[in-house]
Amino acid sequence: MHAVDVVAMLALLQYLVFGSLVGKARGRYGVKAPAVTGAEGFERVYRVQMNTLELLVPLLPALYGAARYWPQAYVAAAGGVYLVGRVLYYRAYVSEPSSRGLGFVLSIAPVMTLVIATLVPALLGKPLLVA
Amino acid sequence: MHAVDVVAMLALLQYLVFGSLVGKARGRYGVKAPAVTGAEGFERVYRVQMNTLELLVPLLPALYGAARYWPQAYVAAAGGVYLVGRVLYYRAYVSEPSSRGLGFVLSIAPVMTLVIATLVPALLGKPLLVA
Amino acid sequence: MHAVDVVAMLALLQYLVFGSLVGKARGRYGVKAPAVTGAEGFERVYRVQMNTLELLVPLLPALYGAARYWPQAYVAAAGGVYLVGRVLYYRAYVSEPSSRGLGFVLSIAPVMTLVIATLVPALLGKPLLVA
Numbered sequence: 001m002h003a004v005d006v007v008a009m010l011a012l013l014q015y016l017v018f019g020s021l022v023g024k025a026r027g028r029y030g031v032k033a034p035a036v037t038g039a040e041g042f043e044r045v046y047r048v049q050m051n052t053l054e055l056l057v058p059l060l061p062a063l064y065g066a067a068r069y070w071p072q073a074y075v076a077a078a079g080g081v082y083l084v085g086r087v088l089y090y091r092a093y094v095s096e097p098s099s100r101g102l103g104f105v106l107s108i109a110p111v112m113t114l115v116i117a118t119l120v121p122a123l124l125g126k127p128l129l130v131a
Numbered sequence: 132m133h134a135v136d137v138v139a140m141l142a143l144l145q146y147l148v149f150g151s152l153v154g155k156a157r158g159r160y161g162v163k164a165p166a167v168t169g170a171e172g173f174e175r176v177y178r179v180q181m182n183t184l185e186l187l188v189p190l191l192p193a194l195y196g197a198a199r200y201w202p203q204a205y206v207a208a209a210g211g212v213y214l215v216g217r218v219l220y221y222r223a224y225v226s227e228p229s230s231r232g233l234g235f236v237l238s239i240a241p242v243m244t245l246v247i248a249t250l251v252p253a254l255l256g257k258p259l260l261v262a
Numbered sequence: 263m264h265a266v267d268v269v270a271m272l273a274l275l276q277y278l279v280f281g282s283l284v285g286k287a288r289g290r291y292g293v294k295a296p297a298v299t300g301a302e303g304f305e306r307v308y309r310v311q312m313n314t315l316e317l318l319v320p321l322l323p324a325l326y327g328a329a330r331y332w333p334q335a336y337v338a339a340a341g342g343v344y345l346v347g348r349v350l351y352y353r354a355y356v357s358e359p360s361s362r363g364l365g366f367v368l369s370i371a372p373v374m375t376l377v378i379a380t381l382v383p384a385l386l387g388k389p390l391l392v393a
Contacts, residue, residue, distance in 0.1 A: 006253045009247075009250035010250070013250070034175050037299075058274040061322045128264070136330070164362070167309075
């Protein structure tokens with residue numbers, strides 16, 4: 001198993017699922033494209049997708065960046081925490097936006113960790129691991 | 132020719148063109164930054180750019196991910212379908228948002244395909260192709 | 263030092279800082295999630311983050327793409343211009359949105375340059391540099 005690829009693709013699939021939930025919420029709350037406001041219930045689902053997009057953009061390069069310097073298992077584990085964090089974030093945001101803190105922390109902390117875990121060895125010129 | 136790099140960069144250029152069309156639509160419909168609402172015509176062009184952003188985020192890692200397991204020509208062909216799908220999506224959305232279905236399907240299907248085409252061999256531990 | 267990784271991770275960190283400024287602006291201007299409108303001061307900070315997201319999506323693949331064809335120092339230098347451009351863009355947008363032109367040009371020009379710098383040698387089949 002190529003654990004980093006697996007985690008990366010699961011993060012993309014999870015995001016695509018959030019996207020399909022936005023599509024369903026359009027129908028359910030009667031919010032027609034191009035509008036993205038007008039019903040609180042729709043906006044919550046939409047904000048989960050947008051926030052996930054906002055985190056995926058740094059997650060993916062940091063995941064593959066860290067995998068060039070650290071063992072694959074550690075990098076994949078950080079990605080696993082992110083995946084769980086996003087599920088908690090989705091559940092919390094949809095039921096009560098102000099309770100989304102834990103899910104947010106569990107999804108942004110791995111992103112920050114992976115960025116730093118790439119930046120520091122890159123600055124120090126640590127040798128690259130062979131893929 | 133490095134077909135996957137070519138398709139990836141064409142997808143980025145296409146997206147940058149959509150972005151420049153949003154800039155023009157700001158002037159044409161009198162929507163001043165930081166507003167992103169206020170004129171339906173502007174919002175349509177803006178939503179095309181946003182939706183393209185939403186798809187590019189999974190497309191790029193999945194394109195390069197799939198290229199580690201499959202022949203470059205197949206991966207590039209999936210990217211080519213995406214590029215055509217986006218053109219159809221843009222045309223349809225600007226003229227009538229509710230007709231955007233075909234363009235959307237033609238652009239999300241290659242993304243889904245490439246994600247799965249990376250996930251499955253990564254899970255099975257299929258050997259990586261040499262770049 | 264692995265200059266391209268360093269620049270890439272600094273671009274991600276800069277973006278995460280912009281994200282945290284959006285969080286602070288929510289409190290300061292009293293804009294509660296899921297709303298993203300309602301106070302001009304909040305919207306300016308939010309638009310900086312969104313515009314940075316919109317540029318990061320092409321920047322990262324183009325940075326790593328160009329690094330496969332060109333010396334690392336040139337590619338990292340283009341990334342450095344982007345980083346400075348984003349700082350100018352943030353300062354300008356927050357004080358007066360209509361003055362954001364210079365920062366925008368300095369951040370989009372390196373992105374365009376890197377996309378073209380990947381596309382052209384990929385089309386011509388220029389040999390890949392060893393990482």
